[in-house]
Amino acid sequence: MKILCAGLLCLAILAPSGQTALAQGMMNGLDLTSDRMTKANTTREAVASRLETATREAPASFRAAELNGLDLSGLDFKGADLTSAYLNGTNLSGADLSGAKLDQAWAMKADFSGADLSNAQLFQAQLRDSDLSGANLTGARLAADLTNANLSGADLSGADLSADMENQSMGMMRGVMNSADLTKAKLVGTNLSRAAAEFANFTDADLSEANLLRAEISGAKFVGSNLEGADFELADMRSTRFVDTKGAPKNLDR
DSSP: OEEEEETTEEEEEOOGGGOOHHHHHHHTTOOTTOSOOOGGGOOHHHHHHHHHTOOSSSOOBOTTOBOTTOBOTTOBOTTOBOTTOBOTTOBOTTOBOTTOBOTTOBOTTOBOTTOBOTTOBOTTOBOTTOBOTTOBOTTOBOOSBOTTOBOTTOBOTTOBOOOOTTOOBTBOOOOBOTTOBOTTOBOTTOBOTTOBOTTOBOTTOBOTTOBOTTOBOTTOEEESOBOTTOBOTTOBOTTOEEESOBSOOBSTTO
16 A cells, blocks of 8 residues: 655555555445445345355344335345334345344335334334235244334234333333324234324234233224134234124123
8 A cells, every 4th residue: 555645645555566455445335334225336246245255143234224115025134133223114034034133123114014023123113005925923022113004914822012111211112103004904912002003904813812901903904803712811802803703802891
């Protein structure tokens, strides 16, 4: 490397024979100077390249990455860190996001249809108006805003949408599914304690053994739903509709 100085201005020049990995990374379109991918350097190819070099011990990092509107369908984000990432309008259909961290991610109007989000963390994530139809959300931590989201046919078995009662300094952190479509969704053993699902559509959904303690489900619709063993103790059920439901729920009359 040569250093050229003129007055107070100094320039560092890399000789062709001494190109560093950093320079090579920049030439390939992937900015390695930071974990953060910005709009200027983000493409599907750049994202795929970072994913290909990830390992279980060193998963890919996309913290605060600007991925809005990209087509990332079918990519393998298993275990990736997408904390505070921007995914508004992004196509992640069929992607593998199992075990991924999406805490505080912005993913409004994103497409997660058919995606694998099993055991993913979505604490304080924004998924308003997103499409999660047919998605696998088993075991996921979903203290997220899913207002008006499409969750039809999704599997939320064992997922946790309950309120975090130990961390309320910024308001109640919980799953919010107000006006969401959960038609034919699977919520077996799902924790909805203190969650909000006002005016949500649970038609033909399976909520067997689900925990709805103190859940806010006013105006919600349960038509043909399986409520076997589901616990509705102290739930807010004003104007909630129960039509042709199956099974024997607990505390439905309280």
